[in-house]
Amino acid sequence: MVVDDDEAIRQMLAAVLGKEGLQVVTATDGVEAVEAFHRQHAAVVLMDIRMPRMSGLEALKKILEIDRGTAVILMTAFAEVGTAVQAIKDGAFDYVIKPYDIEEIRLLVRRALEIRTMRADIVSLRRELSERYGAEGILTDNPRMLELRQTIAKVARSNATVLVSGESGTGKELVAAAVHYASPRATGPFVKVNCAAIPEGLLESEFFGHEKGAFTGAANRRRGRFEQAEHGTLLLDEIGEISPGLQVKLLRVIQEREFERVGGSTTIKTDVRIVAATNRDLEAMVRAGTFRQDLYFRLNVVTLKTIPLRERPEDIRLLAHHFLERFSADNDLAIRGFDPSAMDCLLAHSWPGNVRELANAVERAVVMSTNGIILPEDLPEGIACRTAPNPDALSATTASGPARPLRDLVNEFETRVIREALGRNGGNRARTAVELAISRRALLYKLQEYGIGPAGRDGEP
Ligand SMILES: Nc1ncnc2c1ncn2[C@@H]1O[C@H](COP(=O)(O)OP(=O)(O)OP(=O)(O)O)[C@@H](O)[C@H]1O
Ligand SMILES: [Mg+2]
Missing domain, CATH: 1.10.8.60 (Helicase, Ruva Protein; domain 3)
Known part of the structure; x- marks a missing residue:
């Protein structure tokens, strides 16, 4: 959808995008745009900011209320770039500054369409995953395991931290995945860290990411697993293997729901559900003084025990x-x-x-x-x-x-x-x-x- 009060621009953009094989509708201002959008949701909206009756910013909000998946690209004069930046915060896909290069518009629209397709793919893949890996994915005829499956379904609804324990190969990872895919977070990411597989010195940056130059070899800023798992679930596998120092840091994230990247000073808020798994006897490790008791209590809000075959x-x-x-x-x-x-x-x-x-x-x-x-x-x-x-x-x-x-x-x-x-x-x-x-x-x-x-x-x- 092309929205602009200038007829020459509307016609030019419609012609260019039409040549790309796209179906184009046009509107002359925000009010008309929202009306047209009600009739048919456009995948991409190219919209001027300054228009009579209803501005592009207002129309942006109304359009996103109708369909969050629509990519809105705003066209703005240089003097109004600040407004455009605000629009990005409000959910616009991108903006172009007038006078723009037509090639730039073509590229942006193509990229918006690609991302839209990818998003749709991800949603449908995640739906498939949740069917495959929800609690039903744990095959069993055993009464105790069937009970475990019901507990998973119940626990999944909450945000509680979960500890999965059991012998090696009994399906702990499967249980952790089921907690995620049966939860309201199922459309968010499910991220795993194997604490035993990553060298001690690198684990902190694996968890929390690092800033550029934080240590030798940190050539770029890197997002950690907590950031990757935002709005989803983070599986900390083999939790029994983490060092005392990292245990303290983990305790803080779980308690305060915030952390800093290695070498960074900005505090990052996190919305992540934590599931920890281990084949070790954490209680015994607490008694032996190798695992912090306070962390153990925080992880152990709910325990799911898998059963040996x-x-x-x-x-x-x-x-x-x-x-x-x-x-x-x-x-x-x-x-x-x-x-x-x-x-x-x-x-x-x-x-x-x-x-x-x-x-x-x-x-x-x-x-x-x-x-x-x-x-x-x-x-x-x-x-x-x-x-x-x-x-x-x-x-x-x-x-x-x-x-x-x-x-x-x-x-x-x-x-x-x-x-x-x-x-x-x-x-x-x-x-x-x-x-x-x-x-x-x-x-x-x-x-x-x-x-x-x-x-x-x-x-x-
Ligand atoms: N009930 C089940 N139904 C179907 N597949 C299962 C079941 N239990 C385990 N599996 C499969 O068995 C394999 C081992 O399970 P998983 O990796 O979850 O074990 P684990 O307890 O995490 O082991 P480890 O402690 O060695 O990491 C996986 O391929 C998993 O899909
Ligand atoms: Mg495992």
């Missing part, structure tokens, strides 16, 4: 099928399902790595599978368990291949026996060593030799 066996089947479908589609493979013997293996495994381990196992099996159905031998070693050693899998000859060296077979067998024993003992190495009647040293040596992980839970490095 071994405590919800009904989910193994459900999730296995879910991952099978997903990875078959990802790899363009048509895998029908699990052979019952393979499913038995999955059900018998103790899943120390929880859902992530299950997802990895199924992904591998999908890729390895040769006949459209998952067999025990498609599963990773140690999951393809049998109570009695499976003579087929250990056979020195395969249907197609030659004899295998004795050493390989022995290693393979040992690996499997150790993995199974670890599984039965919940990953505890001391107990595993006792069960296998070998020394703990010998067990550690073999774990290393065979690259068996993840790390045990009995305090061994």
Whole structure:
């Protein structure tokens, strides 16, 4: 829409933009513009500021009240630039100073249209994300997990800080995402920081950003994660890993809702919902003096606890099928399902790595599978368990291949026996060593030799 009281300008702009393939309507002043806008929302409005009856500024406000997504570009005389700047604050897209270059107008309109399309894309992507990652995205048949899902939906409505705790691979990140996508902030950003993955010295600037020249290497001003997450949710993953110094700074943001960039003195207000996640026992860390109690209380307004997969066996089947479908589609493979013997293996495994381990196992099996159905031998070693050693899998000859060296077979067998024993003992190495009647040293040596992980839970490095 072109709005100007000067007929020559209206005609010229309409002609230029029409040539760009755009549909153009014109209006002679603010009143007419608002009326026309009521009939049909224009994507972009090019409007003079000084016009009879209703000024461009007034019309701007009325138009944005009708449709916040419209890009209004104001045309102003040099003497009135101050007004134009005020208009930007009121929500105008941009302004041009008269006399303007027609190429400038063309560019601005094109950019306004591009940004509009991108905004629409973002809104629809976020809507899709919220359908996929809302509480419903947490697949489960387990009563305690279903309860957790309901709690998420309830908690999401508030602005309360949330602490998600649970073993590695149990879906903490999924829960955090669900809190965001089920909340009124779902159309805002969901930003994650992995506190364990960023070197201690850089974490503060990662959180709060920095000013140009704040430290060696800070060539430009940078917005931190808090600023990026404005009006959305910030996930502080592995919160147990942050230093005492940063704990103090974080406490302040949570209490005062404000911070400064590193090397900066301006105080920045923040509207961010914080979700923290950890697989550590923060309470124990508070007792040990490595995590501040006041910060712990602030984070722990609501705690959501995820449940280890071994405590919800009904989910193994459900999730296995879910991952099978997903990875078959990802790899363009048509895998029908699990052979019952393979499913038995999955059900018998103790899943120390929880859902992530299950997802990895199924992904591998999908890729390895040769006949459209998952067999025990498609599963990773140690999951393809049998109570009695499976003579087929250990056979020195395969249907197609030659004899295998004795050493390989022995290693393979040992690996499997150790993995199974670890599984039965919940990953505890001391107990595993006792069960296998070998020394703990010998067990550690073999774990290393065979690259068996993840790390045990009995305090061994
Ligand atoms: N209930 C579930 N339904 C569907 N997918 C799940 C479920 N739980 C976990 N997953 C998937 O399992 C994987 C691991 O989950 P996630 O990353 O949330 O675990 P985590 O608890 O954050 O682990 P870590 O402590 O190692 O960071 C992800 O790919 C996640 O999508
Ligand atoms: Mg995680």
